[in-house]
Amino acid sequence: MTSSNAASTALKPAWAGDDLLSRLVNLLIRTKPLYALMKRQARKVLIKTAEKNGVPWRQTYAEWDASDIRDQLAAIANPTVTYPDYYQVPFHAYTEGNLCWQAAFEAESATYAMALRVWIQEELTWPEAQARLRGGFHQALTDHGPEQVRDILDIGCSVGISTLTLHQYYQQRLDHPVRTVGLDLSPHMLAIAQRRDTQQDISWRHAQAEATGFADASFDLVTLQFVAHELPRQASRAIFREALRILRPGGILALTDNDPKSAVIQNLPPVLFTLMKSTEPWSDDYYTFDIEAALQEIGFEPAVTVATDPRHRAIVARKSALD
Numbered sequence: 001m002t003s004s005n006a007a008s009t010a011l012k013p014a015w016a017g018d019d020l021l022s023r024l025v026n027l028l029i030r031t032k033p034l035y036a037l038m039k040r041q042a043r044k045v046l047i048k049t050a051e052k053n054g055v056p057w058r059q060t061y062a063e064w065d066a067s068d069i070r071d072q073l074a075a076i077a078n079p080t081v082t083y084p085d086y087y088q089v090p091f092h093a094y095t096e097g098n099l100c101w102q103a104a105f106e107a108e109s110a111t112y113a114m115a116l117r118v119w120i121q122e123e124l125t126w127p128e129a130q131a132r133l134r135g136g137f138h139q140a141l142t143d144h145g146p147e148q149v150r151d152i153l154d155i156g157c158s159v160g161i162s163t164l165t166l167h168q169y170y171q172q173r174l175d176h177p178v179r180t181v182g183l184d185l186s187p188h189m190l191a192i193a194q195r196r197d198t199q200q201d202i203s204w205r206h207a208q209a210e211a212t213g214f215a216d217a218s219f220d221l222v223t224l225q226f227v228a229h230e231l232p233r234q235a236s237r238a239i240f241r242e243a244l245r246i247l248r249p250g251g252i253l254a255l256t257d258n259d260p261k262s263a264v265i266q267n268l269p270p271v272l273f274t275l276m277k278s279t280e281p282w283s284d285d286y287y288t289f290d291i292e293a294a295l296q297e298i299g300f301e302p303a304v305t306v307a308t309d310p311r312h313r314a315i316v317a318r319k320s321a322l323d
């Protein structure tokens with residue numbers, strides 16, 4: 001693991017931002033019939049590769065589809081929640097983005113498949129890859145995170161994989177109870193998260209991360225795991241501001257996501273970065289966003305950035321103990 005304490009130099013891959021290559025890719029994506037074809041292809045390749053590596057994609061989908069999970073939607077959905085425009089665009093090849101059952105039924109498999117892609121040369125099993133992916137982030141938290149952890153908020157918790165692993169990580173290390181909340185804007189994802197939480201360890205909350213509704217200074221640790229690349233930068237900024245508000249003095253905001261500076265991201269093959277940009281509409285914004293500078297502008301202390309694996313980074317920022 002390597003770490004740096006300085007603001008980043010906003011190094012970005014050539015396929016993002018305003019470079020010629022990036023503009024060409026964007027033009028290709030805007031060409032509707034091509035876009036539809038790419039979406040279909042991306043999906044086929046994703047599922048086939050995942051299943052070849054032991055992730056039971058279609059079986060998991062069929063099990064959720066046959067279950068009574070749809071009945072849980074009304075109980076978990078907060079009727080006062082509104083959805084920002086950026087959230088209501090097609091995403092990950094789902095026309096309704098994260099606001100549909102198909103996305104929720106496939107999220108667990110997609111998460112396992114994503115971890116496998118990090119160590120493509122090593123032929124890891126999906127549980128090994130998943131453990132390594134989370135382990136890198138947890139190590140960054142141990143090295144640079146909060147000294148005291150009683151209250152944790154995992155923003156963008158999706159179906160709860162990041163939340164449950166983080167909760168277990170701290171619960172096993174600490175000799176006092178930890179209260180963990182998983183927050184997401186998709187009630188479909190949350191319904192699945194709640195069902196997967198068989199020990200009922202976690203509180204699941206349907207809200208916009210920009211306006212969580214939690215009291216000032218009520219958390220020691222706020223995490224954003226693989227969420228920032230799905231957000232336009234104004235939304236990220238608003239979420240950072242909200243995190244600063246709800247963190248206790250000395251508390252930590254930690255995010256993990258694709259590292260624009262990593263060799264893997266910089267050298268993604270054209271087919272892959274085109275597919276990625278075609279299914280993740282805020283990619284250009286994310287890969288050209290100087291997150292460390294934004295965090296400092298918003299009021300956090302200078303962040304520590306750690307390369308947690310060949311493709312991802314963790315950014316850990318502290319709220320001043322004096323606030």
Ligand SMILES: C[S@@+](CC[C@H](N)C(=O)[O-])C[C@H]1O[C@@H](n2cnc3c(N)ncnc32)[C@H](O)[C@@H]1O
Pocket residue numbers: 087098111155156157158159161162183184185186189207208209210224225226227230231235
């Ligand atoms: C890729 S998933 C996160 C995966 C999960 N944290 C993990 O590490 O396995 C991104 C999640 O962020 C959620 N999200 C995006 N924008 C949000 C917002 N403004 N407020 C709350 N959740 C949001 C999406 O609904 C989605 O479930």
